[in-house]
Amino acid sequence: MTIVKCLVWDLDNTLWRGTVLEDDEVVLTDEIREVITTLDDRGILQAVASKNDHDLAWERLERLGVAEYFVLARIGWGPKSQSVREIATELNFAPTTIAFIDDQPAERAEVAFHLPEVRCYPAEQAATLLSLPEFSPPVSTVDSRRRRLMYQAGFARDQAREAYSGPDEDFLRSLDLSMTIAPAGEEELSRVEELTLRTSQMNATGVHYSDADLRACFTDPAHEVLVVTMGDRFGPHGAVGIILLEKKPSTWHLKLLATSCRVVSFGAGATILNWLTDQGARAGAHLVADFRRTDRNRMMEIAYRFAGFADSDCPCVSEVAGASAAGVERLHLEPSARPAPTTLTLTAADIAPVTVSAAG
Incomplete structure (x- = not known):
């Protein structure tokens, strides 16, 4: 069962009781309010597709105290299918992850005809959505509970x-970008597992580490599972990267580096590698990084090469525990201290805490 990533609501006699253009007041029941807030807590985004006067309908949403829960609103007089399609496109979600709820059978039929992969529900089912498996993600993470805020911040950032x-570069400076690198906690492990699964362009090995694999490393004192988070003046980006590191006195084995593609343009990958290189230099340790070429991770290879990683016959490469898996290269770097980033403020609360301030 594919989990719904966004529920698109009709308004009149669906989200609320009543019709904006005919009734002085509309009523939002406690049951529906609970559905809205609980879906938000579960990380399921919500949007609006309504045939209505935009300003009047939005004013009602604000007056009822729920406007903030909707990341997108298509309120006008066009076909509902077009509104749903635009919402899916703007969120970059596949139609299979979109659900639509409406009190009118004709509107549901119109959406189903043009977008057969979108799941459609009658308004009478609204109060029971929380019990359905497609609206019940198996885990709840820090990022899922603030997913709406991250998308809203993203839209504001794009507009700016x-x-x-x-x-x-001046625009990046204006964002007041900040990055934190810190050990993963219990709650972050599920999110970083998702990163290894979904990230292909910026995954150094293309390998998916399961929750069990990550937890085994998490409890092993020789390993560090580090989570990279980012934010800026618009709001949080959430967890955007994972570093899986096995530490020996003279060699640090970088088993996995994966970052979200959405932060590539902010220089996240280069910042992480510069920080890691600086930390290795401080510890007097060589860095050995696993890398497997795939059809999609050319950008990650470029990041490694620019950071100075290269093929090497240094003895520390052969000292790394275990043979490399099929197709995995081991790149080497004898690190030296690196300068601070110019567009990011980096806080690293892990192996050797350090704060780097962005250049003015």
């Missing part, structure tokens, strides 16, 4: 970028 007329 479109309006900005200066150089890209």
Whole structure:
């Protein structure tokens, strides 16, 4: 069963009782309010597709105190299928992950005809959605509970970028970007497992580490499972990277580095590698990084090469425990201290805590 990632609500006689253009007041029941807030806690985004006067309908949502829960709203007089399609496109979600709820059979039929992969529900079912498996993700993480905030921040960030007329680096500085690298906690492990599963372009090995694999490393004192999070003046980016490191006195084995593709343009990968190189230099340890070429991770190879990782016959490469898996290269770097990033403030609360301030 594919989990729903976004529920698109009709308004009149679906989200609320009553019709905006005909009734002085509309009523949002406690049951529906609980559905809205609980779906939000579960990390399921919500949007609106309504045939209505936009300003009037949105004013009602604000007055009822639920407008903030909807990441997108298509309120007008066009076909509902077009509204749902636009919402899916803007969120970059497949139609199979979208659900639509409406009190009118004709509207549900119109959406189902044009978007057969979208799951459609009658309004009478709204109060029972929370009990359905497709609305019940197996785990709840820090990021899932703030997913709406991350998407809303992303939309605001994109609008600011479109309006900005200066150089890209100046725009990045204006964001007040911050990155934190810290040991994974119990709650973060499920999120970083998801990162290894979903990230292909910026995954150094293309390998998926299961929750059990990560927990085994998490409890092994020779390993560090580090989570990379980011934020800026618009809000959180959430967990955007994972570092899996096995430490020996003179060699650090970087078994996995994966970052979300959405933070590539912010220089996240280079910042992580510069920080790791600096930490290795401070510890007097060589770095050995696993890398497997895939059809999609060319960008990660470039990041490693720019950071100075290369093929090497240094004895520390052969000292790394275990033979490399099929297709995995082991790249080597004898690190030296690296300069601070120019567009990121980095806080690293792990092997050797250090704070790097962005250049002015």
